[in-house]
Amino acid sequence: MKKLRTGIIGCGKVADFHADAYRELEGSDFVAVCGHTEEKTRKYAERYVVKPYTSVRKMIEENDLDVASICTPHPLHADAAIEAAELGCSVLIEKPLAATVEDCDRIIEAGERNKVTVGTVVQRRCYRPCMRIKEAIDSGKLGTPVLGTVQCCV
Numbered sequence: 001m002k003k004l005r006t007g008i009i010g011c012g013k014v015a016d017f018h019a020d021a022y023r024e025l026e027g028s029d030f031v032a033v034c035g036h037t038e039e040k041t042r043k044y045a046e047r048y049v050v051k052p053y054t055s056v057r058k059m060i061e062e063n064d065l066d067v068a069s070i071c072t073p074h075p076l077h078a079d080a081a082i083e084a085a086e087l088g089c090s091v092l093i094e095k096p097l098a099a100t101v102e103d104c105d106r107i108i109e110a111g112e113r114n115k116v117t118v119g120t121v122v123q124r125r126c127y128r129p130c131m132r133i134k135e136a137i138d139s140g141k142l143g144t145p146v147l148g149t150v151q152c153c154v
Helices: 015-023 038-048 058-062 074-086 101-114 129-137
Strands: 004-009 027-035 052-055 069-070 090-094 118-121
Touching: 004 015, 004 058, 015 027, 015 038, 015 069, 015 090, 027 038, 027 058, 038 052, 052 058, 058 069, 058 074, 069 074, 074 090, 074 101, 090 101, 101 118
Parallel strands: 004 027, 004 069, 027 052, 069 090, 090 118
Antiparallel strands: none
């Protein structure tokens, strides 16, 4: 089985979850990380024994990446995802997909145009409380939602 060459864009807290998953995943060869600041990215790369970059393009091209996780703050998702897609790299984007509907459309279009997979992480979709809320909405028990607010304490 060919291993997918994987990398991460963003070095914050959520990137650790992706790094751990890529290291454990049998079909993954986690090789690189790209961050905004050189020092933080270097330290992150040392922790996971991968190559550090501050350029998405350079990281993808030099490592021939198949997949990149986008773990930046959500206002930055679109540009990183689109650049990766334009380089022929599939992307897995932390929720939300993007900050605006227009950016979501741009990401999806870039994926389709370049024939790469675009996915987003929605890890709580199968939690029983979330499923119960969805069932209540679908059955009409709650009426038509017009606004929702969620507070999650970890």
